Amino acid sequence: MPTRPSWSVFSPTWTCWPICASWLATWRRAELAASRPLTARRSGQHSLPVPENRKTRPLVVVLATLVFWSVAAGSAVADAAPRYRLLLQITVDQLRGDVADTFRNVPERGGFAWLKRHGIHYASAHYTHLNNATAVGHASLATGAWPSTHGIVGNEWYDRGLGHTVYNSEDPSAPVFGDPDKGRSPRMLRVPTLTDAIAAAGHQRGHYYSISLKDRGAIFVAGRSGKALWYETGGHRFTSSTFYFAALPGWLSDLPLPFRLTPLERYTAKADIWLHHAVQALLDRVPFGASGVTDVLHVSYSALDYVGHRTGALSRDYLATVAQLDNLLRDLLRRVDRIVGLDRTLVVLSADHGAPPAVDELKKQGKPAGVWPQPVDTWLRDQLDERYGAASAARFVTAVVMPFVYLDDGAISRSGRSRTSVENELVRQISGLDGVFRVRAPGRLCVSEPADPIDRAVCRNFDAERSGDLTIVLERGWQVLYGSKARIMRANHGSVWPYDSHVPLFVATGRGQAQRVERPVDVVAVVPTVAELLGVKPPSGAVHAQLPEVRNLRRMPVATSP
Ligand SMILES: [Zn+2]
Known part of the structure; x- marks a missing residue:
């Protein structure tokens, strides 16, 4: 293991105290000698008394210096010798x-x-x-x-103000090096x-x-x-954003990666x-x-x-x-x-x-399992329309970003119905779909912490601005799979069940x-x-x-x- 200079070797505690203490002793002896009347040293010669403030000021300065060194040394030692580097x-x-x-x-x-x-x-x-x-x-x-x-309620959520789904770390003001259309922070x-x-x-x-x-x-x-670095697919290199660096460090932009992979091999x-x-x-x-x-x-x-x-x-x-x-x-x-x-x-x-x-493996083993396909938004609306026909409450849904359902305030007010009655109807209808364990309206559920552990998990995931008006909890074994990536996606996490938590x-x-x-x-x-x-x-x-x-x-x- 290489030897590294240790702060403690140069610590002001060790360097100052012996030096400063001997300096103080020398100075004090000189001060005492100087403060004695010259007559006492050189008989017969008259001397003026040393003003009191001039006698004490150097001592105060030295003591203050020592106190400063002592405090500074103390904090330097605390900083300089972290238990873990x-x-x-x-x-x-x-x-x-x-x-x-x-x-x-x-x-x-x-x-x-x-x-x-x-x-x-x-x-x-x-x-x-x-x-x-x-x-x-x-x-x-x-x-x-x-x-x-902390507010990160999903990989994505629907932004009611912007009217579209947003990514957890997107930030247009912090362009990614090599992919400036994306911003990350x-x-x-x-x-x-x-x-x-x-x-x-x-x-x-x-x-x-x-x-x-x-x-x-x-x-x-x-x-x-800190500084965040991640892999940038387009440039086949590691990158970052302007949130962290004014320019990508040269060693990082020039860092050769040992081999290339096809999109599937990735x-x-x-x-x-x-x-x-x-x-x-x-x-x-x-x-x-x-x-x-x-x-x-x-x-x-x-x-x-x-x-x-x-x-x-x-x-x-x-x-x-x-x-x-x-x-x-x-x-x-x-x-x-x-x-x-x-x-x-x-x-x-x-x-x-x-x-x-x-x-498919779970089904083969006879265990409970099922799929909600992506895009869930259209799939869920279709399911409600199919099952409930003209009574479907899908018209009140603005967006579905699992596990959240966001309601359309305009549609609710145009219907003349109360928000609570629409929520209750959607809870009832979605609860009737295959694979649904529970649907909750966290705005009402999470006023105080529920005793039920799954309801508690719903509330611990609830951010009034970002979470949906309703939260869907799927049955054990049920997963949301991406239809467009079906070839490479056979399993997905995101549930409350122990295999995911x-x-x-x-x-x-x-x-x-x-x-x-x-x-x-x-x-x-x-x-x-x-x-x-x-x-x-x-x-x-x-x-x-x-x-x-x-x-x-x-x-x-x-x-x-x-
Ligand atoms: Zn994943």
């Missing part, structure tokens, strides 16, 4: 919570084995919001808040992230990066203080090799661990999500992708160990959501010891927990109680230098 946050898109256990027998040298040996494994970590989608999960992991607080996020909190505590002196194949996989964890495990290649380049370029404050590197691996959609969770391809990931994680951990030291790195691994097996959660460090926690925990609790471990104030949305087991990590000794 790096927060390595790893998110695996669509990694189910039970897969970490499937990998109980992986080689001892793999990434998951390291996490199990060196950290706390929360074996029953769940999201408690309804819409288990990529943007929602990443935003929750980033902020420690539910969508009702975290402006839709309503609260700060853990990265923002760490950057604030470090006075922005550290390095804060978040990288993924997907823009939404990188943007939310980066928050407003939805295979190979895509993660691109990402890993870019992560290696990032580790070579950015001096993580050397800033004197806690740095952040977030890597979100996306290929498993592509494979999961194509073949279903727990398929042979899905598990092969996890095996590849295990190797990539091992390599990432080794590199971080060489550069920063895993003893001084806090590693957090989780996922944005889980996933179900393919619909259950994700792995590891909190580990080089000197950590294995601990397995079976108690169910809410994934968002990891954010205030990590903030506490790093000694930073949690981001404002992270109001969940901390995970107490992590105190064991805090008690473990860490090396004084990497």
Whole structure:
């Protein structure tokens, strides 16, 4: 491991106190001598008395200087010797919570084995919001808040003001390098992230990066203080937006990716090799661990999500992708160990959501399953018209962006009916369709937190401005599949059921010891927990109680230098 200059070596505490103390002693002796009447030193000579203020001012100045140095040194030491030099946050898109256990027998040298040996494994970590989608999960992991607080209620939602569907991280004022018709930033996020909190505590002196194949996989964890990098399909390179950089760094725009993939191959495990290649380049370029404050590197691996959609969770391809990931994680951990030291790195691994097996596979196994095809908007209206004929309430629907139904206020007022009666009628009609478990009107349901866990999940996903007037909860096994991508989509997540909500959660460090926690925990609790471990104030949305087991990590000794 390379030797790095440690702030503590140059700490003003150690340099100032001996020097300043001897300076003070010398000065004080001189001052006392000077303040004695000259007559006492040179008999017979008259001297004027030294004015009182002139006698005391130098002492006050020196004492004030010492106090300043002392305070400055104290804060410098606090900043200069962070317990962890790096927060390595790893998110695996669509990694189910039970897969970490499937990998109980992986080689001892793999990434998951390291996490199990060196950290706390929360074996029953769940999201408690309804819409288990990529943007929602990443935003929750980033902020420690539910969508009702952070505002990212889906990968997309209908914007009532704009009159069309919007993407979670779109921002026309922040063009993407290489694709300026697109704009991307975290402006839709309503609260700060853990990265923002760490950057604030470090006075922005550290390095804060978040990288993924997907823009939404990188943007939310980066928050407003970090830099988000993601893969740009058109340019076959990693890119960012003007929100993060005035111009794309040369090393990034020139970074060669090792191979090209056909559009279909992009939805295979190979895509993660691109990402890993870019992560290696990032580790070579950015001096993580050397800033004197806690740095952040977030890597979100996306290929498993592509494979999961194509073949279903727990398929042979899905598990092969996890095996590849295990190797990539091992390599990432080794590199971080060489550069920063895993003893001084806090590693957090989780996922944005889980996933179900393919619909056809579930049916083959005789398990409940079904499909709502995309585009759901027209499909749902057609279903209502077909089933209820002239009595169909579809005319009151403005848009359907699952799991939300948005009502047409104009149509309601023209009908002369009350909004509540229209809502109730739509709830009744949609509830009669195949695959519907429950339909709720969250504006009324969520006035106080419901006792029922699924209703609670509806409310934790409710943002009055962005969520629909109605929320649809599909039956277990029922999935919304894209008709236009039917060839490559056999499974989809986004439900409230455990196969989608259950994700792995590891909190580990080089000197950590294995601990397995079976108690169910809410994934968002990891954010205030990590903030506490790093000694930073949690981001404002992270109001969940901390995970107490992590105190064991805090008690473990860490090396004084990497
Ligand atoms: Zn997905």
